[in-house]
Amino acid sequence: MVKTVLVTGASAGIGKATAIYLAQNGYNVYGAARRIEKMQDLKTSGIKPISLDLSKEESLVACVNQIIKEAGSIDILINNAGSGYYGALEDMPISDAKYQLEVNVFAVARLIQLVLPIMRKNNYGKIVNISSVGGKVTLPMGVWYHASKFAIEGLSDALRKEVKSFGIDVIVIEPGGTKSEMTGLGTEYLNRVSGNTAYTHLAKGVSKMYAETAKNASDPIVIAKLIKEGIEANNPKTRYVGASGAKLMLFLRKLLSDKMFDKLVMSQMK
Template identity: 80%
Template structure:
């Protein structure tokens, strides 16, 4: 029986690559995103676009209801949609920080709540939460982004224990540098809010570092394949790490003290 999948943030990057890749491999895929026009090409590739704004309760409920009405169940939920605003904690408006937490944490949690009854009923489910290497390590100017991804790590660890007895697996994906429009948008936002503030020199250094990371970034298909590996494993790992620099960064975080790691990171920002 083909598995029913919802991939959020399917209009670009990792979400789009994952939706296409899973559809090509026999899954019935719904691709959710705000910008339906960006998903027109998915129709010819076996993906059904569905309108989804993960920050809107009305949109979240309507999306899940549509899938349950049409497909009868949701087997796999891939929470990929995300916001990547950067900027110093002092400079970034709390309204923007709240929006980022809404998209990256509360939107994820609410979609899980909405999908779980179907999964429990069928005693089967896979919940894949796209975190980041930034859910384990931090860079300056990313306070709220890192806060959201650290939250996803903790949420996933607790959820995994809650739903295991219902035949549901929770998998965290931790991408490193991956080609995405989010990095460019996040950098532009950072320069707008902090570029001319007392943190301006640091912002310029971080922006330059991110430009270097973007040059070596992996194609989104690398993460799509990692996701497929996780959802098809009989006993999946709790975490899968992939893309540019991810494993090396996590290795250094493991072996260095906090202050040593801080020093290493800051030495790369010039």
């Protein structure tokens, strides 16, 4: 039986690559994003674009209801969409921090709430939460982004225990450096809010590091293949790690003390 998948953030990057890859492999895919005009080309792959504003309750509900009405169920939810604002905690408006948490955490939780009843009814479901290496390790100027991804890690671990008996798997994906427009947008925001403050020097260092990371970033298809591996496993791993630098960073984080790891990170900011 063909499985129905909802992929959020399908207008670019990992979301777009995942939607296309899964559609090519026989899934019934709905690609959701706020910028629906950027998803029209997905139709050629048999993907159904659907409008979704993660900051609006009515949009979240309408999206899920439409898919269940048309397809009968949502078998796999891939929470990929996210916001990547960077800036010193002192400089960033709390309103922007709240928006980032709204999109990266609360919208994820709300979509899960909305799909769980149909998954429990079917005694089957795969919930894939796209975290980040940044859900385990931190960089300066990424305070709220890291807070949101650390939250996704904890949310997923607790949820996995709650829903396992209903035949539902919760899978965390931790990408490293991946080609995405988020890095450019995040750096632009960083320079706007912290580029001319007490944190100017650090902002320049972080921007330089992100530029270097972008040069070596992996193609999003790497993550799309990890997601497919996870959702097709009878007993999936709780976490899948991939893309540029991911495994090395997580290994070093385990190996080094907090202060040693801090020194390593800050040495890259010069």
